[in-house]
Amino acid sequence: MTEDSKRVFEGKTIVVSGASSGIGRAIAVHLARQGAGLVLIGRDQARLEDTARQASAQVSRIVQLDLTEVTAIMPAVKETVAVVGRLYGLCHAAGTVDTLPLSATGPEKLQALMHVNYLAGMELARSVTRRDLLQEEGGSVLFISSIYSLIGKPGQIAYSGSKGAVTAGARAMAIELARRNIRVNVLSPGMVRTEMTERALAGLSGQQVQALKDMHPLGFGSPDDVAHAAGFLLSPESKWITGANLVADGGCSAQ
Amino acid sequence: MTQSEAVAWIAQIFEMAPDQLTPDTHRDNVPAWDSLGILTLMASLDSDFGIVLTDEDIQAVKTVGDILDVMRRHGTFTSTSS
Numbered sequence: 001m002t003e004d005s006k007r008v009f010e011g012k013t014i015v016v017s018g019a020s021s022g023i024g025r026a027i028a029v030h031l032a033r034q035g036a037g038l039v040l041i042g043r044d045q046a047r048l049e050d051t052a053r054q055a056s057a058q059v060s061r062i063v064q065l066d067l068t069e070v071t072a073i074m075p076a077v078k079e080t081v082a083v084v085g086r087l088y089g090l091c092h093a094a095g096t097v098d099t100l101p102l103s104a105t106g107p108e109k110l111q112a113l114m115h116v117n118y119l120a121g122m123e124l125a126r127s128v129t130r131r132d133l134l135q136e137e138g139g140s141v142l143f144i145s146s147i148y149s150l151i152g153k154p155g156q157i158a159y160s161g162s163k164g165a166v167t168a169g170a171r172a173m174a175i176e177l178a179r180r181n182i183r184v185n186v187l188s189p190g191m192v193r194t195e196m197t198e199r200a201l202a203g204l205s206g207q208q209v210q211a212l213k214d215m216h217p218l219g220f221g222s223p224d225d226v227a228h229a230a231g232f233l234l235s236p237e238s239k240w241i242t243g244a245n246l247v248a249d250g251g252c253s254a255q
Numbered sequence: 256m257t258q259s260e261a262v263a264w265i266a267q268i269f270e271m272a273p274d275q276l277t278p279d280t281h282r283d284n285v286p287a288w289d290s291l292g293i294l295t296l297m298a299s300l301d302s303d304f305g306i307v308l309t310d311e312d313i314q315a316v317k318t319v320g321d322i323l324d325v326m327r328r329h330g331t332f333t334s335t336s337s
Binding site: 130131132133176 | 269270271272286287291
């Protein structure tokens, strides 16, 4: 990496949802190290402030927001731009997972996952890419999806569906926004060790956890592994890449 | 709704500041007023005011003032100025 490429986001402000923990926090810190100004979105003010401390002085604004309240997203983004100026991009890293068999996957469970994983992501993108809110020269949008949008596993019907919706929606969005030089990509991680996935793993037997490990030839990933890939897809260094789904899964889906 | 409020509503649809639009503003000078922008306008007129544009309306609408005429015709506002 050259000295210049370390500051590829200088002068650029990026909205990061789910920035209070896990992958979202790691992405925010990584982007800050590369010079990005940050707008951190999450539910927990104290944890967002902790992310801001880790990202040093690069945080332009903290927005405490429950993304299940999708109608609050557009006003919050408008208010943010009025304070920090126009945006360069978005990383929708907020997400929720619920491992349930089909018999327990009622409409309310489906809706809960769709709200945060899909609806909130689309509404954030709709807000950030408005002509009066985004930089005129274009920008970059990244959705954090999952390899479960590509492969099937028992108990992941609602989660896979929500992430599949993100992946498919992002592809169409990429085509629609290309003429404004706005790139839209998806990053699909395999199993990454975060607080959220630790909770999910806690509900599995030792044998099931081992089976999951065995699925990943390079082992489970870390939030930083995802953050580095996210930084590339968000940066101008990937300016010819749009509509892509980059799989970062330690070889899981290559088998 | 006054005419200036209607212009502000149109500006919101096309993602512009209200002071960038006047009734004389032609669609060629509104970047977001392209084929997809017309779909946004149609959907928003329907959802916000219950106005369903006809094919003739769509063909005829070329300026902000033309949109205002459609809104006025459907009783969205009656005044001719703010």
